[in-house]
Amino acid sequence: MFYKRRRVCKICERNTALDYKKPEELRQYMNRLGKILPKRATRLCAKHQRRLGQEINRARKLALLPYVGEK
Numbered sequence: 459m460f461y462k463r464r465r466v467c468k469i470c471e472r473n474t475a476l477d478y479k480k481p482e483e484l485r486q487y488m489n490r491l492g493k494i495l496p497k498r499a500t501r502l503c504a505k506h507q508r509r510l511g512q513e514i515n516r517a518r519k520l521a522l523l524p525y526v527g528e529k
Contacts, residue, residue, distance in 0.1 A: 466501075494511055
């Protein structure tokens, strides 16, 4: 019999905040093409995954992060 292990959100666990002013931190949640990784890959809760998208888009608008990465 297998038990589903409960996933813990990295942001909730560390009690940190996502911020558009820290593009190095946000870049780890993007693939090399510049796309935002899905929730199952980032291991974030739904609340923080939505917040992640907002902060990445803010950083993109201020040209801190690229819209499209290298190919």
